[in-house]
Amino acid sequence: MTTNPNTPREDRSEPTRLYLLLLALAVILLTVAGLVYVTYQHPALADPLGVGGTAAAVLVAGLGFAVTRR
Numbered sequence: 575m576t577t578n579p580n581t582p583r584e585d586r587s588e589p590t591r592l593y594l595l596l597l598a599l600a601v602i603l604l605t606v607a608g609l610v611y612v613t614y615q616h617p618a619l620a621d622p623l624g625v626g627g628t629a630a631a632v633l634v635a636g637l638g639f640a641v642t643r644r
Contacts, residue, residue: 602634 609627613620 606627609623613623
Protein backbone atom coordinates (compact mmCIF):
# COMPACT_ATOMS: atom_id res chain seq x y z
CA MET A 575 0.00 0.00 0.00
CA THR A 576 1.41 3.41 -0.94
CA THR A 577 1.17 6.48 1.23
CA ASN A 578 -0.22 9.76 0.04
CA PRO A 579 2.48 12.48 0.27
CA ASN A 580 -0.20 15.16 0.55
CA THR A 581 -1.55 13.98 3.90
CA PRO A 582 -0.36 16.11 6.83
CA ARG A 583 2.20 14.54 9.12
CA GLU A 584 1.88 14.53 12.87
CA ASP A 585 3.92 17.30 14.48
CA ARG A 586 6.29 15.50 16.87
CA SER A 587 8.27 18.59 17.80
CA GLU A 588 5.60 19.95 20.16
CA PRO A 589 6.34 17.58 23.09
CA THR A 590 10.06 18.09 22.55
CA ARG A 591 9.62 21.85 22.81
CA LEU A 592 7.66 21.42 26.03
CA TYR A 593 10.37 19.21 27.54
CA LEU A 594 13.09 21.66 26.54
CA LEU A 595 11.12 24.53 28.02
CA LEU A 596 10.65 22.66 31.31
CA LEU A 597 14.34 21.72 31.37
CA ALA A 598 15.35 25.33 30.76
CA LEU A 599 13.00 26.47 33.53
CA ALA A 600 14.51 23.94 35.94
CA VAL A 601 18.05 25.08 35.10
CA ILE A 602 17.09 28.73 35.57
CA LEU A 603 15.44 28.01 38.94
CA LEU A 604 18.45 26.03 40.16
CA THR A 605 20.79 28.82 39.05
CA VAL A 606 18.71 31.47 40.80
CA ALA A 607 18.58 29.35 43.97
CA GLY A 608 22.36 28.97 43.86
CA LEU A 609 22.85 32.70 43.40
CA VAL A 610 20.51 33.46 46.29
CA TYR A 611 22.46 31.07 48.52
CA VAL A 612 25.83 32.57 47.52
CA THR A 613 24.50 36.09 48.08
CA TYR A 614 23.19 35.06 51.50
CA GLN A 615 26.51 33.52 52.52
CA HIS A 616 28.67 36.30 51.01
CA PRO A 617 26.79 39.62 51.21
CA ALA A 618 29.63 41.51 49.48
CA LEU A 619 28.73 39.74 46.23
CA ALA A 620 25.16 41.10 46.19
CA ASP A 621 25.88 44.02 43.83
CA PRO A 622 27.83 42.06 41.17
CA LEU A 623 25.28 39.26 41.27
CA GLY A 624 22.46 41.79 40.93
CA VAL A 625 24.03 43.19 37.78
CA GLY A 626 24.57 39.67 36.43
CA GLY A 627 20.99 38.74 37.26
CA THR A 628 19.67 41.79 35.46
CA ALA A 629 21.74 40.96 32.39
CA ALA A 630 20.55 37.34 32.51
CA ALA A 631 16.93 38.48 32.78
CA VAL A 632 17.32 40.64 29.69
CA LEU A 633 18.91 37.75 27.78
CA VAL A 634 16.17 35.32 28.84
CA ALA A 635 13.48 37.81 27.84
CA GLY A 636 15.16 38.26 24.45
CA LEU A 637 15.37 34.50 23.99
CA GLY A 638 11.70 34.13 24.90
CA PHE A 639 10.79 36.82 22.41
CA ALA A 640 12.86 35.13 19.69
CA VAL A 641 11.23 31.75 20.39
CA THR A 642 7.69 33.15 20.30
CA ARG A 643 8.32 34.96 17.01
CA ARG A 644 9.49 31.76 15.38
